[in-house]
Every structure is written in structure tokens, then in C-alpha cells.
Amino acid sequence: MKTCLTLFLLACFVAYSEPLSCFSCSNADTNFNCDFNLPQSCAENQVCFTATYTLGGSYKINKGCVNQNECDAASVFGNIDIGVASTSVKCCDYLLCNINGSTTARLNLLLLGVSALVLLVVGNITK
Structure with missing residues (x-):
């Protein structure tokens, strides 16, 4: 009986981790359009990423799963x-x-400005 109770308590405290899920899209024009896709399940040792780039007036956003090491390096050298x-x-x-x-941050700033006005x-x- 003590063995069963011990195993039950051990099972209760062992963390079960589900795979990480992230929003995923490629070359979306807006963040709003990107978040309509179904979430992607990541593999072990992967994290979620958001990569944006602008050139002139063109804006693109990419989201998904990537290896932790790649994302760490990209976040250091990819912000220009x-x-x-x-x-x-x-x-x-x-x-x-x-x-x-x-784009969400820009929208929030725009809404804050309109509210102040x-x-x-x-x-x-x-008066």
C-alpha cells in the first residue's frame, strides 16, 4: 500500500510537458493575418520566434518554431x-x-495617440 501511495504522489509531482505551440506564418503582410493560421507544434529544444522586416514601405512578418541556439544568435545579430x-x-x-x-505595437501607439486627441x-x- 505504501508503495502505491508513493508512486501515486511521485506521479503527481512529475511535470508533464506538452510540446510548445507557436503561431506560424511565412511572409505575412500583417500580424493580424499571421495569427489566423493554426498553431504549429514545436520539436524538443525549439522555441517560438517572430521575425519582421521592412524595406521602404513593404512590411513582412514570419513566425514559427526554431532551435533555441539559432533563435538566440538571430535575436542578437538580427535586430538592425x-x-x-x-x-x-x-x-x-x-x-x-x-x-x-x-504591427501590434504600432497599432497600440496609434490608438493611444487617438485617445489622447x-x-x-x-x-x-x-470648458
Whole structure:
């Protein structure tokens, strides 16, 4: 009986880890379009990545699974901004962590600016 109880308690505390799932897309025009794809299951020792690049007015985003070492190297050497062109690579290691892309940050900044403008106009009208 003690052996069964010990095995049961051991089984309760042993961590079961499911494969990591990440959003996946290739050369999507927007982050919004990218997140409509079904998530991809990663292999062991893989993490999620988000890679974006711009050239002139063209914007592309790639997401998926990649080996941890490759993503670490890419995130160090893959973040470049020279004005007319830029690249960015971000890595993460939890379920669907690569949902955000830089377009989301731009959208949030735009919404923040519009909200501030609305507050300013309403504040001036009610004086």
C-alpha cells in the first residue's frame, strides 16, 4: 500500500510537458493575418520566434518554431534598423507567446495617440 501511495504522489509531482505551440506564418503582410493560421507544434529544444522586416514601405512578418541556439544568435545579430530597412527577431518559450508582432505595437501607439486627441478635444469642448 505504501508503495502505491508513493508512486501515486511521485506521479503527481512529475511535470508533464506538452510540446510548445507557436503561431506560424511565412511572409505575412500583417500580424493580424499571421495569427489566423493554426498553431504549429514545436520539436524538443525549439522555441517560438517572430521575425519582421521592412524595406521602404513593404512590411513582412514570419513566425514559427526554431532551435533555441539559432533563435538566440538571430535575436542578437538580427535586430538592425538603418532607416529605410529594418529587421527584428524575437524569441520566447511559452504557449503561443509569439502572438504579438511589431504591427501590434504600432497599432497600440496609434490608438493611444487617438485617445489622447479625443480627450483633448472633449476637454476643450466642456470648458
